[in-house]
Amino acid sequence: MDPSEVTVPPLKNLTIDNITDNVKLINSQCPNPRMKYILERIVQHLHDFARETRLSHDEWMTGLLFLTSVGQICTDVRQEFILLSDILGLSLLVDSIDHPKPPQSTEGTVLGPFHSHEAEVAPNGSIIAHDPDGEPCLVLCDIKDTDGKPISDVKIDIWETDSKGFYDVQYAGREGPDQRAVMHSDKEGVFWFKAIVPVPYPIPHDGPVGKLLVQLKRHCYRPSHMHFMFEKKGYDHLITALYLRGDPYETSDAVFGVKDSLLIDLGTVDAEQAKKYDVKEGSKLITYKFVLVTEDESSKLREKNAMAAMEAQGRKMKFWNGLPIPEQD
Amino acid sequence: MDPSEVTVPPLKNLTIDNITDNVKLINSQCPNPRMKYILERIVQHLHDFARETRLSHDEWMTGLLFLTSVGQICTDVRQEFILLSDILGLSLLVDSIDHPKPPQSTEGTVLGPFHSHEAEVAPNGSIIAHDPDGEPCLVLCDIKDTDGKPISDVKIDIWETDSKGFYDVQYAGREGPDQRAVMHSDKEGVFWFKAIVPVPYPIPHDGPVGKLLVQLKRHCYRPSHMHFMFEKKGYDHLITALYLRGDPYETSDAVFGVKDSLLIDLGTVDAEQAKKYDVKEGSKLITYKFVLVTEDESSKLREKNAMAAMEAQGRKMKFWNGLPIPEQD
Known part of the structure; x- marks a missing residue:
């Protein structure tokens, strides 16, 4: 100039x-x-x-x-800057501002730095986590709108850690995506899959954000949770997660993500469910009813x-x- | 934990x-x-x-x-974060807060991202800039305290660009430091050297900070200046620069560094000075009287x-x- x-x-x-x-x-x-x-x-x-x-x-x-x-x-x-934003509470704040939820709908929470675009599309019933040390867990969910009507063909991104608390992308030698999938809700708004019981894990703490937490005398743990992201034209993008109630870090999540409405009790698969979904009776079960808000609302x-x-x-x-x-x- | x-x-x-x-x-x-x-x-x-x-x-x-x-x-x-701080005015603000100057003393200004610790110690009279395309310039300065007493043995860091507006560290194939030196004031508080006339130059604008300036419709130029940094035990650290009055960017410095008290008129070496300092009569001259503040003040x-x-x-x-x-x- x-x-x-x-x-x-x-x-x-x-x-x-x-x-x-x-x-x-x-x-x-x-x-x-x-x-x-x-x-x-x-x-x-x-x-x-x-x-x-x-x-x-x-x-x-x-x-x-x-x-x-x-x-x-x-x-x-x-993405260490997302992590920094997470531990300063900025991520949760921005999600709350950008995706306000009416009382009857599912609340959002932090995206975290581990969503990837590598996840493969999986049909209902898929096994999306292959860690042999993970505790098998059947996940049965449905999606409705605020009027209680099922929403079909919602694209759902799901991701969780393996039994050691690491996401696939944290392994240098990984062969491909695992513990993650992209699914779509059926006509009744249902999606279901076989995963593993989430475990608590430390956020990456070998970098500057981890060192900052040490200086602040804060721990770097997140309570056990499974991430979900919902997308469908006409509906507000929902980034959320389900947390296991009673986790030792339930009230001190390093990234401030826990909300009462997102806490779930781990259930047990009964005989009928075992037969219907082809899993062992007595194995772990997560159920949740998600409610999406329209873009307009x-x-x-x-x-x-x-x-x-x-x-x-x-x-x-x-x-x-x-x-x-x-x-x- | x-x-x-x-x-x-x-x-x-x-x-x-x-x-x-x-x-x-x-x-x-x-x-x-x-x-x-x-x-x-x-x-x-x-x-x-x-x-x-x-x-x-x-x-x-x-x-x-x-x-x-x-x-x-x-x-x-x-150091692109220093550059970002510079163009947002934070650097000048922090210098003003941390190094307040009583009215009679030399004002500070931005450090900028190009100070290096590689500069060699040079005695009074040294040629510190070797660019053959640069216009030779004799620089005669002294340093006093706020009572007007000379301060000897002050360590002075000096750095400027070459005639093309680049610092030595911006050249990938550079052999060693140039256009920079570390000097010390003599018993009368005097230090002097032979350099080149400063030129206006763009701050590095091939990176994200340069792109930000374009989006803000701001230019990336700094007016012609020469950097000085003064250190002596008992005196407040002074980071400053001298600016050439009348430079086209005098009132729109990309990093907000210009102050009236730091503007100088380029002079001309007279016959006596030419003989005394062994330079050509009629060549360019910068003179300045720096005033340092004690740490206590x-x-x-x-x-x-x-x-x-x-x-x-x-x-x-x-x-x-x-x-x-x-x-x-």
Whole structure:
């Protein structure tokens, strides 16, 4: 850009007190109003944080080197920034904001860093976990809408760890996906499969996020759970998980994902079920009735919540592509 | 950590409204009170940012992938997170907070990502820049304290780009340091050397920070400048730079570093100087009188500023290793 094309007033002699407004000013040239608003809030919070804490140069450098190490440990199958977001509660917060759920529907929870796009499509009844040391578990679920009507042909992503608490992608020498599948609900909204009983496991703690948890005297465990992700046109994307009630980490999940409505009691397969689903009588059983919200219900609730939050801020806002931006600049 | 050792109340059913306090609560186990305070403020600002903007899942992911790419482009000689901090005005802010300067002393400015520890010690009069295309420039400086007394034996780090606007570390095949040196002031507080006239240059813009600037419609140029860093026991560390007045980017520095007190007019070497310093008459000249602050002056001013900021926040604070922490938890 030719300096003569710079349209903001001169930026010079910036101080603790005037730098924030000036950085916002130069960023205000951004043509995308949503990005402009997001940058404005990032700059305000980042600067307020530094001013409030009187952040020292050494602390600033420690922070930047920490973020660098978080970025550098990321690979195709490891996302340490998601993990950082998870342990700071940001992931759960963003899911709650973006996917608000009416009371009668299934609540969402954290995605976590281990969803992959490698899972194979499996028909109802498939064995999706092949760890011989895992305790077999029959999983019987159905999906309804908020009026109680079954929803067919929902795409369901399912993933869990093996019996040692590791996802397939955590093994360097893995041959292919395991403990994960993509299924589709049938006409009655039913999907069912054979997996293993989830176990508690530590989130990856050999990297910078694990070291941070140690410094904070926090443990790195997640309670036993199985992940589910639901997609169907017209319905709000649902990322959730089922948690085993009574797990030792039930009330101290390292990533804040547990909700009462997502806690399940591990059941036992009876004789009739054993015959019907071709599994051993007495083996473990998970059942759950998922309730999806339509996109329309969800976006209305999202806008309503956003409006209330904007009003509380006392700033005049409007919506742009469904997301708030300031009414005028 | 055994789950029975977890001492915080149960964390479950976290929502948009209660997650922040709960994340702060679990982090409050951190034994380092300063780190605890910093994390508390990070969590508060991060969550407030998401709530205020109603951050969407897609935007959250875009942000995490952006930070990942910033981390991944970093090398031993490239620090993209410093660059990101620079273009967001955070670097200048942190320097202003950590190194407050009384009016009569030399102001600080951004360190930038190109300081290296490779520079060789050079005696007064050394040629520190060897680019044959650079315009030779004699640099005559002295260092005094706020009472006007010369300060001897100050360690001075000096670095600038070559005539093409690149630092030595930006060349893959470089043989050793150039356009940089470590000097020491003599008994009269004087240090002088032969360098080249600084030129404007783009900050590295082939990475994620450069792409961000494009999206914000900001240019990536810094006005012509030469970096200086001063260290001597008993004196506050001074990171600063001298800027050429009239540079086309003087009022739109991509990293907000320019201050009136650091602007200089390029002079011309007269006959006497040419003889004395063994340079051509009529060649370019930079002169500057630096004024250092004692550590004592600086820390008193820093604490005074911090106190005022804390009072404005309405929170009762105390100092811990010279930095504020909450009075009680």
